[in-house]
Amino acid sequence: MSAISTKARMHFMIFTESFDATVMCRFLARIVGHFDRKVHLIVDRHSAHRSKTVRSWLADHQDKIEPHFLPSYSPELNPDGLVNADLKRSLPHTHQARSRTELAAETRRFFHHRQRQPHVITGYFKAPHVRYILDE
Template sequence: MSIRTFPRSSRPPYGRPSSITPRPARGFPVSSGRGGGGGGQIGRLIFKLYGVRFTEPGVGKYLKRWGLTFQRPDKRAVEQDPEAVRSWHGKTWPTIQARAKADDGEILFAGQVGIRSDQVTGRTWGMKGRTLVVRRTGNRFSVNAMSAISTKGRMHFMVFTESFDATVMCRFLGRIVGHFDRKAHLIVDRHSAHRSKTVRAWLADHQDRIELHFLPSYSPELNPDELVNADLERSLPHTHRARNRTELAAETRRRFFHRRQRQPHVITGYSGQYADCPGWFDFARVVGSRPPGVGLISFFDKWGQWNYVTAASA
């Protein structure tokens, strides 16, 4: 006795045929997203445009079938210059790669972050109606940190208690130079301290050891070290019990930075959007498998994943 089987793509469909096609999935409204994930709004829009009524679970099933997920939109500054971002991906970053390769140098991304003693502790499970209590100091104090990560999984950091300025930046640059026996290419944002006369003079005296490159303005998503800062702000408040600034600085070093230095796979994940990847336009040119008449635009997101937007080519 033989049993007839169907390949997954050729199985006869079950139930009634679909009343709508995936085309209406474009342009669905953004929802603030409580509970139903905006399914009610989308359902009302479908009924208004096409006269087809769906329940919220039905809308969710269709959206999932079309490859859509309920997401929290990422934020971008309105002051950001899109042309500068495109220039960074298409010209500046490949140029930095080529110069580092010619110098046999190391590429690093750097950034600074502040850690406060009263940052949010986080959430956990507890009995309903009985709020859990975490005992910690009522004094408010903070420390600052600066870190630099490479695309090869290395991390360098400095924790300090004073305000971040040009003097602190020069001290950090000196540490970076001391850790490498070859030229370092350091990529930073356009903070005023990074572009100060003091820093420029220091770099002129060490131009054979380190070179500074700047990201486009208002573009933190291009700096993978911002993920280090987010990781620090998320994980450290759950564990620290510091009673003063000295203890907070020590716990920042021991509980976070020293631990991450022993996890190169995590550091590589921070810089995933730049690690061992071709240039932005090179990758868009390499990926050629697309339907006729459809162009492909590729870009990096803040989590280091390739994203694609297809658009009808002219």
Template sequence: MRSDQVTGRTWGAKGATPVVRRTGSRFSVNAMSAISTRGRMHFMVFTETFDTKVMCRFLARLVGHFDRKVHLIVDRYSAHHSKTARTWLADHEDQIKLHFLPSYSPELNPDELVNADLKRSLPHTHQARNQAELATETRRLFHRRQRQPHIVRGYYGTRHVRYVLDENPMSF
């Protein structure tokens, strides 16, 4: 999530381009999430760069919520298949298994729909003035989606990700 991303809509006089005032400050926060076909969502918002260390921290938190093996669909981002990640996964093979999507196929990744929803849902009336406020707003939106399992289940209704419902590898 970036402070300077365009969110929402506005209006302007016919024939005139509307001007939306911004602070000029540029800052961002990162987020990752895992969703299930049952409508559960787990997430983590962080300010550091997404790397293997952050990914393993998220995976450790994720498997800590379950008493059975978690199956997670991931893209082929370098942190997902780095040597450190493979070592961590080997040490936790009884708790989690990653299923890799084909290269260059974001339309097959259900979590991309979460990202799109999050960016679309950011309220354009509230402008975060700093990184901490942006992180708080991002967490608030994720918490709202956690309380709306019908919306999370709805991400799997799009034609490109329906394959998950047939195979159901990550039913947490």
């Protein structure tokens, strides 16, 4: 999972278990640990994002992070979806993973590579169907 910013920052976490509220809370904790100011995180309406566990975690950390939910069925508003598409397009060309461990390692390499490419990260926000206005 990943989070990107209009300032060309990318944070990610690789996990091999199913995505659920526990995984989401781990990711949220990592995100807030990187900043000394309040984080405004735009998320879709995945059930894990809206779960009681996550809502409770957010309530306990409301001074550090505030979620903003996208409208239902609005992938065009989510530039992080382009990160996922980029990952899915890139991985088959670079490696054929034979195990979950290999897939996790290749995914980690992809994200580390993208973190060193700020022009690509800001490009996710400039896609024709993504409706964000950047301060440039």
